[in-house]
Amino acid sequence: MKYQMIRFAMLVCLILFSKLGLSFEIEKIIKIDKVSFVSGGVGDESIARMHLLFKDFNFRLLFAALDGHYLSDVTVRIVDADGNVVMDTISQGPWMLVNLTPGMYLITATYEDKSVIQKTNIRKSGPRELVFRWKESPFSED
Numbered sequence: 001m002k003y004q005m006i007r008f009a010m011l012v013c014l015i016l017f018s019k020l021g022l023s024f025e026i027e028k029i030i031k032i033d034k035v036s037f038v039s040g041g042v043g044d045e046s047i048a049r050m051h052l053l054f055k056d057f058n059f060r061l062l063f064a065a066l067d068g069h070y071l072s073d074v075t076v077r078i079v080d081a082d083g084n085v086v087m088d089t090i091s092q093g094p095w096m097l098v099n100l101t102p103g104m105y106l107i108t109a110t111y112e113d114k115s116v117i118q119k120t121n122i123r124k125s126g127p128r129e130l131v132f133r134w135k136e137s138p139f140s141e142d
Helices: 002-019 044-056
Strands: 030-032 035-040 059-065 075-080 085-090 095-099 103-111 114-122 128-134
Touching (some): 103 128, 114 128
Antiparallel strands (some): 030 035, 059 095, 075 085, 103 114
């Protein structure tokens, strides 16, 4: 119930911002063949919009450094159990939401030439979430 109230409050805020003429970039849902996806989450408004979209997608990916900084510009490649590439794109923020048909998938996320690979099983019901983490952060001191 609390989560629904928060989502409702975020939606009201977004509507008010648009009515007041305040501009912001809306994340674009992209559909290629049977896969639809959206990425974003840079800034508070974008995070709020992404959270509102959670219910519409069955697979969530989050990209971050081990030090806690969120990452964008991550190359994401998703391959199905038959070896078919179902998605190959670059995330525009730390969150990527994807709709996949149920089945097994291999996900390769690459940030600054370092890849993290995970397998997942997308089921007919309920969302799946994976977090990809890298040692390096763009904010690390050398």
